[in-house]
Amino acid sequence: MRMSSLADYAVVLMSAAARHCGGMRCNARVLATETGLPLPTAQKLVSKLSAAGLIESVRGAGGGFRLSRPPAAITLADIVEAVDGPIEITVCAGEHASDCAMEGSCHVRPHWQIVNRTIRSALAGVTLASLGQHIPDPKRPEHALDLKKVGERTST
Amino acid sequence: MRMSSLADYAVVLMSAAARHCGGMRCNARVLATETGLPLPTAQKLVSKLSAAGLIESVRGAGGGFRLSRPPAAITLADIVEAVDGPIEITVCAGEHASDCAMEGSCHVRPHWQIVNRTIRSALAGVTLASLGQHIPDPKRPEHALDLKKVGERTST
DNA sequence: GTTAATCGGAGTGAATCGTTCCGATTACGA
DNA sequence: TCGTAATCGGAACGATTCACTCCGATTAAC
Numbered sequence: 569m570r571m572s573s574l575a576d577y578a579v580v581l582m583s584a585a586a587r588h589c590g591g592m593r594c595n596a597r598v599l600a601t602e603t604g605l606p607l608p609t610a611q612k613l614v615s616k617l618s619a620a621g622l623i624e625s626v627r628g629a630g631g632g633f634r635l636s637r638p639p640a641a642i643t644l645a646d647i648v649e650a651v652d653g654p655i656e657i658t659v660c661a662g663e664h665a666s667d668c669a670m671e672g673s674c675h676v677r678p679h680w681q682i683v684n685r686t687i688r689s690a691l692a693g694v695t696l697a698s699l700g701q702h703i704p705d706p707k708r709p710e711h712a713l714d715l716k717k718v719g720e721r722t723s724t
Numbered sequence: 725m726r727m728s729s730l731a732d733y734a735v736v737l738m739s740a741a742a743r744h745c746g747g748m749r750c751n752a753r754v755l756a757t758e759t760g761l762p763l764p765t766a767q768k769l770v771s772k773l774s775a776a777g778l779i780e781s782v783r784g785a786g787g788g789f790r791l792s793r794p795p796a797a798i799t800l801a802d803i804v805e806a807v808d809g810p811i812e813i814t815v816c817a818g819e820h821a822s823d824c825a826m827e828g829s830c831h832v833r834p835h836w837q838i839v840n841r842t843i844r845s846a847l848a849g850v851t852l853a854s855l856g857q858h859i860p861d862p863k864r865p866e867h868a869l870d871l872k873k874v875g876e877r878t879s880t
Numbered sequence: 881g882t883t884a885a886t887c888g889g890a891g892t893g894a895a896t897c898g899t900t901c902c903g904a905t906t907a908c909g910a
Numbered sequence: 911t912c913g914t915a916a917t918c919g920g921a922a923c924g925a926t927t928c929a930c931t932c933c934g935a936t937t938a939a940c
Contacts, residue, residue: 569727569728569731569804569808569809569811569812569813569843570812570813570814571725571813571814572725572896572897572898573897573898574897574898575725576814576815576816579832580830580832583831583832587831595916595917595918596917596918597917606899606900608899608900608901609898609899609900611917611918611919612898612899612900612919612920614918614919615918615919615920618918618919619919625917625918625919626906626907626917626918627904627905627906627907627916627917627918627919628905628906628907628908628915628916628917628918629906629907629908629909629914629915629916629917630906630907630908630916630917631906631907631916631917631918632917632918633918644835644839648725652725653725655725656725656726657725657726657727658726658727658732659732660732674736675739675743675855675856676735676736676739676855679800679850679854679855682846682850683800683846683847683850686842686843686846687725687842687843687846690838690839690842690843690846691839694835694838694839698835699831699832699835700831728928728929729928729929730928730929751885751886751887752886752887753885753886762930762931764930764931764932765929765930765931767886767887767888768888768889768929768930768931770887770888771887771888771889774887774888775888781886781887781888782886782887782937782938783885783886783887783888783935783936783937783938784884784885784886784887784936784937784938784939785883785884785885785886785937785938785939785940786885786886786937786938786939787885787886787887787937787938788886788887789887
């Protein structure tokens with residue numbers, strides 16, 4: 569029950585892209601430095617995100633990319649699906665018919681579809697814009713104030 | 725964004741156990757035949773489910789196992805966690821501190837925790853008892869109204 | 881005490897994932 | 911107009927995890 573690391577990195581990368589180079593153009597090298605990701609990994613992510621239409625890339629010297637939509641219109645579901653493909657926790661959870669032998673008589677499959685839809689909604693409910701807003705760690709209420717200040721400082 | 729196949733099999737297995745041998749004792753061989761799973765796989769699942777305390781196994785001739793709790797008290801979250809371990813879509817999504825380099829300044833992590841909690845709730849909302857109830861395929865539009873009601877019911 | 885059937889853990893093979901490298905494309909400068 | 915440099919894009923490699931299978935330990939029944 570874990571999403572791929574690439575998808576996780578992609579979210580961090582897109583978050584940095586939205587923060588660091590909001591409207592202006594930036595490249596994979598800058599974001600790799602910004603996020604601490606290896607440059608080849610950042611390049612691979614940029615490729616996938618570009619193929620999915622989340623960013624628009626410009627090749628050549630002085631090239632780079634920029635978000636194809638405002639941060640408020642890009643959700644975690646978009647990013648995860650761009651990197652990992654459709655969100656399906658099981659092969660039966662997808663909308664299309666599976667090749668399972670017990671196709672018609674399966675009691676579990678409809679429930680998987682509901683769960684799958686709930687998960688996708690949870691991911692679709694978080695936008696890149698909302699990633700900028702700081703959320704206090706519910707596990708440590710006493711540190712919420714300090715974390716807020718740290719969050720503001722590191723975001724610059 | 726996919727759960728392990730073992731966890732999927734485990735849900736089918738537990739569903740069959742709840743249906744086929746509700747209160748009485750049954751063994752891995754019967755459930756393997758019932759569900760179509762290979763016997764070694766069913767045995768492995770039984771081991772894990774037993775270790776997690778979801779079923780109580782009795783060894784020796786004439787042995788077998790039975791559910792340690794009523795079907796209404798066993799959720800998909802219990803089964804998935806028994807097989808796959810804690811539900812964490814990212815290494816940062818867990819409650820404990822991660823070894824991530826950008827620990828304190830990460831803007832994404834709190835959101836992952838919220839998403840993670842939502843996913844776990846979705847899995848915890850479906851019990852083995854509710855798996856017995858039939859749910860129409862949401863692919864058929866004429867059943868859409870039924871789906872909504874079912875979704876509300878399973879969320880409790 | 882013996883037998884037989886079951887659970888439990890260790891070992892092997894395969895598939896996927898993550899990483900890295902190299903080529904294709906394009907804009908800038910001479 | 912040509913050469914150079916910097917970037918994206920796809921392909922190949924290695925590592926890790928997963929799924930599967932086999933064999934031994936345990937225990938009740940005869």
